Amino acid sequence: MTAATALVTSPAPRISAAQQRAERMARVRGIIFAVIGIAAFSIASGSMGSEVTFRFWIQEQGGAAWEIHTAAGLLWILAGVTTGVGGLHQLWKGASVSWRRWMALALPFWIAAIIGTLLAGKPAVMTNLFGGSLEYAFPIAMGAFAAMICERSGMLNIAIEGKFLLGACVASIAASVTGLVFVGPVVAIIVGVGVGWLMAWMAIRHRVDQIIAGTVVNFGALGLTNFVYLRILQLNTDINTPPTVEAIKVPLLSEIPVLGPVFFSGTPYLYIALVTMVVLTYMLFKTRWGLRLRASGEYPNAAGTVGVDVIKIRYRAMMLAGAIAGFAGSYLSLHSAGSFQMNMSAGKGFIAMAAMIFGGWNPIGAFGAALVFGFSDATQTLLSSLGVDVPPQILTSVPYLVTIVVVAGLVGRVRGPAMAGVPYEQG
Amino acid sequence: MSGLRRRLRPLLVPVLAVLSAFVVGSLFLMLSDLKHLAMIPTDPIGALTGAMGDVINAYRALLLGAFGDPAKFALAFEQGTPKAWTTALRPISETLVAATPLMFTGLAIAVSFRTSVFNIGGDGQFVLGALGASIVALALRDLPAPITLVGALAGGVLFGALWGFVPGFLKARTGAHEVITTIMLNYVALQIVQLALRTDFLRQSTNSQPISKVLDFVRVPLLIPLPGLRLHWGFIAALVVAALISWFLFKTTKGFELRSAGQNLTAARYAGMSAGGSIILAMVVSGALAGLGGAFQVMGSVTQMSNDVNSGYGWTAIALALLGGTRPGGVVAAALLFGALNNGGHGMQVATSIPLDLLVFIQALVIMFVAAPDLVRKIYRLRPPKPEVAATATEGASA
Known part of the structure; x- marks a missing residue:
């Protein structure tokens, strides 16, 4: 829990209507969880016989493997027990029980049970699944960090998508023209900072609504990058074939059995995301910069009164966010695809916003949420590669639906910065 | 100030905004003109005039296409044959066809902006409206055509309204920010459409692409009895709906409540109006309008449901609502302009092979300039508006 939310949810002297509502919601949640838990048992009884294999590569793909064999029914029972007990606990104790902890405990069993049942006997290669999740999670996590910095400073930034596209486009061109990989991300960062400044300038200097400013950037970036692709890149493919970012095996750490291939054989992007998460957490909650940033988002008038330059903070936050989002955009063209393609961000910028909310406006939470969303992508890839016919649309919708549920506070309400999106008038 | 000048004055900023957007657009057109850029070292003047000539040609093709x-x-006029008339009228017909969905989504967004609800889920409401219309049309295909058609349009309205109701209800009841929920619902709607297009009921089995059966058995009647002109009664319907929305917003009690909630929620609440009710109503009306637009699109213009039925109409609608000052009449005018741009863009793409996407970029610039009127005034050194004018001008923009 973040410092800001702790401040808000600290117990009031008497029970308020909101608390009563929270209690009621908690009981309802408890009942629902318990019922779902029991439902899992009925599935379990039907699938005791079917075997599930989870395979982890110890060192490299196709080499020696470590396998877990179990029955799908057993996984369903574990999912049912954890959910059911969590529900009863919530029902018994009310809102003081953290549903998130129980969810965190039960979720892996649910996922394992569902995947196991869908695969129907085929082995699930968990190394690829986890590695894939991390890979898919990168742009989402970075986008979430960018959006979070803005919202913490009081600026609503819905233009992560547009910055991804611009970053991907310029990174591909820059890296192709110079032939040097690292030039791509650098140029993408510069462009991202520029766009961030433009948005802040529109929103602060010219009082354009922040959502409108974001729409301008998203729309403009889509039009501009499509235009550049069709007019220039399609005909001159030599400036859209950048050198790609190669995976780096971290010495020693990548030798660790099972964990090495998942965590320490990725591209530098992965490590940068992890470092960003740690640094950002420290910066937000332990430094003066972070305190001022959060103050600008929570109560800008108070911050302004004690001499904090709210306007400057918001400009800088938008530019920093632009840098992060532009950098993440470079990943799309330099890593995944190896070239820029039209609309290649495909809504990842909006999923990033979802991850920010789901993660409670907090870097570690956002990274976790990005992993969950990345996992749903990776699962889809795994299932389709094994020829399991599940409509991909159902899995794709999950992050969006989860976000709606979380924003609406139906399950574990999260609260964003109070003044995100509200213009600040310097008095 | 004379009456005419006072009436034209509010048009000044939008017109200059569109103009500026085209100027910036032509700069990008010239910067991406590799052929002429390469000429700069040897023949700078020739490069400049050549590039400018290309820009003029492109915009000319745009106008002719529109x-x-x-x-x-x-x-x-000379020949008087139907064929000659068809060729002459087709560009205008296509412009109005392109404007029709924009009028519906633009009105949808304008209603929500008036109530200070940021419905950016026009895309989702539009595609679900189209889906609803296709489903109902296929289900009722054995009934008399007028009944099927009315049913299909109603289906579109219903699906769109439902997709507007969800974020409205969540906002009113739980305070969930409608920007977030509508963005997410856009994607969910897209997935629902893809899922629906997998079913045998909807899918055209002979096609490898996910596209529905042809729905031309209940087409919206055409407006001009010439072969090859797609303009249909949906366009007239959009005009009628715009008039109805204008009446609803400015002449009815409910409309007054919506606008009051939009201007000052606290004051509206003190006056005994239900803020939550206004928000839900605005979102439902908004969703229904977008859904109706989707229904007319699939039953009139394209006659087949697919993922491509919508091309960003919900997002363009934000530009339209702003450009039209969130007034139905203004939105209709803005939609006609953008319809002309989109359709003219096709002409430009064919004639000069300049990608149509340039116009998406130009539209984004239009939003930027319209949303920042003081920027436009500064560029053109206009006097700041008088207070009374300012009040009406910001009324729309700040919604």
Whole structure:
């Protein structure tokens, strides 16, 4: 829990209507969880016989493997027990029980049970699944960090998508023209900072609504990058074939059995995301910069009164966010695809916003949420590669639906910065 | 100030905004002109004039594509054959066809902006409206055509309204920010459409692409009885709906409540109005309008449901609502302009092979300039508006 939310949810002297509502919601949640838990048992009884294999590569793909064999029914029972007990606990104790902890405990069993049942006997290669999740999670996590910095400073930034596209486009061109990989991300960062400044300038200097400013950037970036692709890149493919970012095996750490291939054989992007998460957490909650940033988002008038330059903070936050989002955009063209393609961000910028909310406006939470969303992508890839016919649309919708549920506070309400999106008038 | 000047004054900023957007657009057009950029070292003047000539050609092709070629009109008058008239009228017909969905989504967004609800889920409401219309049309295909058609349109309205109701209800009841929920619902709607297009009920089995069966058995009647002109009664319906929305917003009690909630929620609440009710109503009306637009699109213009039925109409609608000052009449005018741009863009793409996407970028610039009127005034050194004018001008923009 973040410092800001702790401040808000600290117990009031008497029970308020909101608390009563929270209690009621908690009981309802408890009942629902318990019922779902029991439902899992009925599935379990039907699938005791079917075997599930989870395979982890110890060192490299196709080499020696470590396998877990179990029955799908057993996984369903574990999912049912954890959910059911969590529900009863919530029902018994009310809102003081953290549903998130129980969810965190039960979720892996649910996922394992569902995947196991869908695969129907085929082995699930968990190394690829986890590695894939991390890979898919990168742009989402970075986008979430960018959006979070803005919202913490009081600026609503819905233009992560547009910055991804611009970053991907310029990174591909820059890296192709110079032939040097690292030039791509650098140029993408510069462009991202520029766009961030433009948005802040529109929103602060010219009082354009922040959502409108974001729409301008998203729309403009889509039009501009499509235009550049069709007019220039399609005909001159030599400036859209950048050198790609190669995976780096971290010495020693990548030798660790099972964990090495998942965590320490990725591209530098992965490590940068992890470092960003740690640094950002420290910066937000332990430094003066972070305190001022959060103050600008929570109560800008108070911050302004004690001499904090709210306007400057918001400009800088938008530019920093632009840098992060532009950098993440470079990943799309330099890593995944190896070239820029039209609309290649495909809504990842909006999923990033979802991850920010789901993660409670907090870097570690956002990274976790990005992993969950990345996992749903990776699962889809795994299932389709094994020829399991599940409509991909159902899995794709999950992050969006989860976000709606979380924003609406139906399950574990999260609260964003109070003044995100509200213009600040310097008095 | 004379009456005419006072009436034209609010048009000044939008017109200048569109103009500025085109100027910036032409700069990008010239910067991406590799052929002429390469000429700069040897022949800078030739490069500049050549590039500018290309820009002028492109915008000329845009105008011809949007409004038709005067020469062809002359030919049509001379010959008087249906074929000549078809060629002469097709660009205008296509412009109005392109404007029709924009009028619906633009009105949808304008209603929500008036109530200070940021419905950016026009895309989702539009595609679900189209889906609803296709489903109902296929389900009722054995009934008399008028019944099927009315049913299909109603289906579109219903699906769109439902997709507007969800974020409205969540906002009113739980305070969930409608920007977030509508963005997410856009994607969910897209997935629902893809899922629906997998079913045998909807899918055209002979096609490898996910596209529905042809729905031309209940097409919206065409407006001009010439073969090859797609303009249909949906366009007239959009005009009627715009008039109805105008009446609803400015002449009814409910409309007053919506606008009051939009201007000052606290004051509206003190006056005994239900803020939550206004938000839900605005979102439902908004969703229904977008859904109706989707229904007309699939039953009138394209006659087949697919993922491509929507091309960002929900997002463009934000530009339209702003450009039209969130007034139905203004939105209709803005939609006609953007319809002309989109359709003219096709003409430009064919004639000069400049990608149509340039116009998406130009539209984004239009939003930027319209949303920042003081920027436009500064560029053109206009006097700041008088207080009374300011009040009406910001009324729309700040919604």
